[in-house]
Amino acid sequence: MTKKQIELSTEDISAVEKPANRARLVKAPEHFISQELISDINAHGLDETRRGFLRQGFLSAVSGAVAGLATPIAFAAGEGDPAVLEKQEWQTTLGKNVATMPYGVPSIYEANLIRRESPGLTRVSAASVAFTPLQGLFGTITPNGLHFERHHQGWYNLNPETHRLMVNGMVKNARVFTMNDLMRLPSVSRTHFIECGANTGLEWGNVAVPTVQYTHGMLSCCEFTGVPLKVLLEECGADLKNGKFLLAEGGDGSGMTRTINLEACLEDAIVAWSMNGEMLRPENGFPLRLVVPGVQGVSWVKWLRRLEVGDMPWNAKDEAVHYIELMPDGMHRQYASIQECKSVITTPSGGQQLLDKGFYNVSGMAWSGRGKIKRVDVSFDGGNNWRTARLETPILTKSITRFNIDWVWDGSPAILQSRAVDDTGYIQPSIKVLRDARGNRSIYHNNAIQSWKLDSNGEVSNVQVG
Amino acid sequence: MYRLDKLFARAAIIGLVVLSMQVAHAQTAQGSAKFPGIGRNATPAEVLAWDIDVRPDFKGLPKGSGSVEQGQVIWEAKCASCHGVFGESNEIFTPIAGGTTADDIKTGKVASLGDRKQPQRTTLMKVPTVSTLWDYIYRAMPWNAPRSLTPDDTYALVAFILSLGEIVPDDFVLSNSNIAEVQKRMPNRNGMTRNHGFWSVNGKPDVNGSSCMNNCVKFVQIGSSLPDFARNAHGNIEEQNRLYGPYRGSDSTKPPIDKLPGSAAEGLAHAGDTHATATKGPATIFKNENCSACHAPNAKLVGPSIADIAAKYKGQSGAQEKLMAKVKNGGSGVWGSIPMPPQSQLSDQDRATLVHWVLTGQ
Numbered sequence: 001m002t003k004k005q006i007e008l009s010t011e012d013i014s015a016v017e018k019p020a021n022r023a024r025l026v027k028a029p030e031h032f033i034s035q036e037l038i039s040d041i042n043a044h045g046l047d048e049t050r051r052g053f054l055r056q057g058f059l060s061a062v063s064g065a066v067a068g069l070a071t072p073i074a075f076a077a078g079e080g081d082p083a084v085l086e087k088q089e090w091q092t093t094l095g096k097n098v099a100t101m102p103y104g105v106p107s108i109y110e111a112n113l114i115r116r117e118s119p120g121l122t123r124v125s126a127a128s129v130a131f132t133p134l135q136g137l138f139g140t141i142t143p144n145g146l147h148f149e150r151h152h153q154g155w156y157n158l159n160p161e162t163h164r165l166m167v168n169g170m171v172k173n174a175r176v177f178t179m180n181d182l183m184r185l186p187s188v189s190r191t192h193f194i195e196c197g198a199n200t201g202l203e204w205g206n207v208a209v210p211t212v213q214y215t216h217g218m219l220s221c222c223e224f225t226g227v228p229l230k231v232l233l234e235e236c237g238a239d240l241k242n243g244k245f246l247l248a249e250g251g252d253g254s255g256m257t258r259t260i261n262l263e264a265c266l267e268d269a270i271v272a273w274s275m276n277g278e279m280l281r282p283e284n285g286f287p288l289r290l291v292v293p294g295v296q297g298v299s300w301v302k303w304l305r306r307l308e309v310g311d312m313p314w315n316a317k318d319e320a321v322h323y324i325e326l327m328p329d330g331m332h333r334q335y336a337s338i339q340e341c342k343s344v345i346t347t348p349s350g351g352q353q354l355l356d357k358g359f360y361n362v363s364g365m366a367w368s369g370r371g372k373i374k375r376v377d378v379s380f381d382g383g384n385n386w387r388t389a390r391l392e393t394p395i396l397t398k399s400i401t402r403f404n405i406d407w408v409w410d411g412s413p414a415i416l417q418s419r420a421v422d423d424t425g426y427i428q429p430s431i432k433v434l435r436d437a438r439g440n441r442s443i444y445h446n447n448a449i450q451s452w453k454l455d456s457n458g459e460v461s462n463v464q465v466g
Numbered sequence: 467m468y469r470l471d472k473l474f475a476r477a478a479i480i481g482l483v484v485l486s487m488q489v490a491h492a493q494t495a496q497g498s499a500k501f502p503g504i505g506r507n508a509t510p511a512e513v514l515a516w517d518i519d520v521r522p523d524f525k526g527l528p529k530g531s532g533s534v535e536q537g538q539v540i541w542e543a544k545c546a547s548c549h550g551v552f553g554e555s556n557e558i559f560t561p562i563a564g565g566t567t568a569d570d571i572k573t574g575k576v577a578s579l580g581d582r583k584q585p586q587r588t589t590l591m592k593v594p595t596v597s598t599l600w601d602y603i604y605r606a607m608p609w610n611a612p613r614s615l616t617p618d619d620t621y622a623l624v625a626f627i628l629s630l631g632e633i634v635p636d637d638f639v640l641s642n643s644n645i646a647e648v649q650k651r652m653p654n655r656n657g658m659t660r661n662h663g664f665w666s667v668n669g670k671p672d673v674n675g676s677s678c679m680n681n682c683v684k685f686v687q688i689g690s691s692l693p694d695f696a697r698n699a700h701g702n703i704e705e706q707n708r709l710y711g712p713y714r715g716s717d718s719t720k721p722p723i724d725k726l727p728g729s730a731a732e733g734l735a736h737a738g739d740t741h742a743t744a745t746k747g748p749a750t751i752f753k754n755e756n757c758s759a760c761h762a763p764n765a766k767l768v769g770p771s772i773a774d775i776a777a778k779y780k781g782q783s784g785a786q787e788k789l790m791a792k793v794k795n796g797g798s799g800v801w802g803s804i805p806m807p808p809q810s811q812l813s814d815q816d817r818a819t820l821v822h823w824v825l826t827g828q
Binding site: 109349383415 | 500575577594696717727
C-alpha cells in the first residue's frame, strides 16, 4: 500500500483527531483496513462510500491504539472492574503463531473436564469404563476426546493398512474388504447417540454416585460417516430373507462379538470409519466400528473385522452372561437392546455449586432409541408441577436433543427434574415405575427421571424421590 | 486307518488349493456389477482362520476333547491367578462357579436368582448355554494372552468349570460328541427370556411415564441421597468442574458451605485459581503404560500387587536397580510362572520414577 493509492483528505484527518483529544495522535497499526477494502480501492478508486469505510476503519484502529498507550491511565478505586479498566497481557503483547498447536487442544482452563473412571466400579482398567463429563458439555455433539470409553480387553491403535473386514455366513460370496475398498463405497454421515446399556445402572437400588458424569456419562453423540450396513450386505449377496441375525466381531483381544437383530437395524446401521469429521479415535474403534442407532453401545462393535449373517442368535458371552437383566422372578431378560427415551439436566447437576440466586438457563439432553424427541418437561419442585422446555434444533432421530428452560431461582431449596417424550408417545418413567416393573437388580436400561436437589447454599446433589 | 485319514487330508488340501485358485481367478473376472473393483472373495482358509464362533446349536464347534483332570492343570497354570483355584475368586472378575444346585440342574433354572438377598451372581448361575463358555474361552482367554489355547485345551477347561458346578463328574471327558448332552444339564438353561420389548425398535415398552403437568404429587419425599461418607468417594468434585462460570463444583473434601458464595464466587476457596495443573506423576505413568493391566495396588492380578512387591524388597540394597532392570527386560520365576513382558517403551526416567514409587509409595 503506497501513499498514492490511499490519500486522506484534511477532513479525514480531523475526524481522526477529534476523539483523540486527551492523548496525542499515534501511528495507526498496519493493516487496520481490511484486505478487501484495499483491493476494492485499488480497483475502483476512492469514492464517498469507500471513504466512509476508510474513516471508520481508521477510527477504530486509533481508538484501539489509545487503550494501548505506553503511559497507563490511572483510575481511582471503585471506578470500575479492573478486568475492564486494566490492560491484559493478551491485549498488549504478541500472541502465538498459527500452528503452534498443530492439533489443537482445549484451553488450559478446561483441564478439569476430562473422562474419568468411577472408583471401585471395576477392578481392571483394561475392562472398564471412563465416563464423559456431561456437566461441562454444550449442545449435542460430544468432542472426540471426551467420548466415553468402554473396553473389554484393552484398546489398541490398529494398523489401518492391514485391517480387514470379512463378511461371511449366509452370503452368496464371503468377501474381504480393505480400508481402501470400504472408503470408496457410497457413504452417509448421520448424527446418533451411543449409550451403554448399563448407563445409570449404578442407581437401580439407590443413589450411588455424585455427579452426572457418573450417573449418565456412558452417553455420547457424534456425527458418524461410513457405508450403510445394508449396502455392504447386499453387495455380498446376503440372504436377508432367512438370515435375520448378524454377528459383529471386533479385532481386539476379547474378539468382542454381538448378535445384531437385522429386523431392527438393517435400515439405519452404518459400518463407520469417521466420528465428527475425523477418523474414529483408537479408543472408539479406529479404523472401523459398527454404528447401530438406538441400540445399546455394546452392540456398536469396535475395531470391527467380521460380519456374519445367520439364522439364529449366537449367545456370545456379552449376551448370555453380561448385558442380561435380572427380573424379580429370577429370570433374565436377554437381548434387551433398545435404549428407551431418557433425559437428564446437565446444568445445574449433581456436585455443582451455584454462586447466587437469580436467573439461570437450565439445560439438558434428551434422546430416544426409538425415534425423535417430541417434548421435554422440567419440574423445579420434585415433580409436582412441570413446564415445557425449549427444544433446540435440529431434532434428529436416535440422536441427542438439547433442551433449555428459563428459571429464576429465589434461593430456596428446589428439586430439578426433566421428563422426555418421544415421537412414539412414550414418556420417560420415574424410578418407582421402573422398580415396580423390574425390581432393582436389573443393572441395565435404567432410563428413570433424574432428580437433582438444590440446597439454599447453592450446592446441587443427586437424590431420588418417591 | 491312519493312511486312509492321511489320504483324505491330502485330498482335502489339494481340493482347498484348487478351490482357492478358482476363487482367486474368479475375483478379478467377477467383481461386482454395482461396485466394480471393490473387495474380493474370501478364501476358505481365511474364513476358517477368522470364523471361530460357536453357536448354541454348536455350529462352528471344532472336533476335540478334554478331561476335567487336564482342565485343572491348565486352569491352575493360566486361569487361577485371576479366577481363583476353584473359580470362586471375586477379586478381579466376578466368580465363575458357585450358587448352583443339583435341583437347578434338573429344572434348568437357578432358584437362588429369585432370592432378592442373593449377593452375587456367578457365571454358572447365569450362563444358559455351554457353547457360550466354549466360544469365549477359546476366543479371548487367558486375559493377557487371548487365542493361545487349543481346542482340546478349551474342552478341558470347560469340563473343569462344569465340574466345579457339579454339572459333570470329576472323571468326565468333554468332547464335541457329548457336549449336546451336557447342555441338557446346564443349571440356568431355562433362565432367559426374550419376552420383552427391547429386542426390536418396534417392541412394546413395559412401562410408561406420567404426562401430569400440575399438582402431580401430594408430598415430595426424598427416598435416597448420597450418604455423607461417600461425599468425596469420587475425588474432589470441585476439580471435576470448571473453576469459572456459573456452575462450579462443590469442594467435596469439606462439608457443604454455609451460604451462597456470591456472584463473584468470593465465598469459594478456589476463587483465586483458574485452572488445574496437569501432572505426570508415577500413578499416571502406571496407568497409562498399562502396568495396571497386570498389577493392582493391593490385590494380586496376573502379576503381584504393588504392596507385595514393596514388602518383598523392603530394606534391600540395590532393589531400585534390580527392579528397573526387570521392568526394562521383563522377567519370570519370582512371583510365579507367568512372565512379565519387557517394558522397553518406558524412558529411563519414567522407569526410575515408577520403581521408586512402587518401592516407597512416593
